[in-house]
Structure formats: structure tokens, C-alpha cells
Amino acid sequence: MKLYRIVAFVACAALLTSCEYQKYNHIEQKDLNTGNEYVYGVSPDSLPRQMSYKYEAQPELDTRVNSIRAKLYGGITNSVVKQ
Secondary structure, eight states: HHHHHHHHHHHHHHHHHHGGGOOOGGGGOOOOOOOOOHHHHHHTTTTOGGGGGOOOGGGGHHHHHHHHHHHHSOOOOOOOOOO
């Protein structure tokens, strides 16, 4: 009985100490687009400049898009973003 409590305590301690294992499991990379208004905008709260571009709808591409979507996901889904 006492051995089971010791094993359970050690197992709990090991699980609790492993909660931060992802803390060091990443690569520090420098951002090549730091300060780029085209990508990040003027401030963190503003939209990037590339979001201001509006494109004309091309309904003839819908069949091609749906066929690609069917190949990738195995069926037609409605994942078109409406603004």
C-alpha cells in the first residue's frame, strides 16, 4: 500500500513538472518583415496595407476551386470568406 502511494506521488510529481516542456521546444527566429507596413500595417491595431486591395469576383474560377477542394478534402465544402 505504501509503495503504491510513493509511485503515485512520483508519477504526479513527474506529470506536474513536465507541464512546461513546450517552453523550450521552439526556435527563435528573427522576423524578416519587422516594421513592414505592407505586412503588419502602421500600428498593431490597424489593418495591413495588403488588406485594402479589392479584387473582382471571377465566377468562372468557382468550378476549378471546388474541384481542387474536392481533391484535397474529399468533398465540396463552403469555406468561402465573405466580407
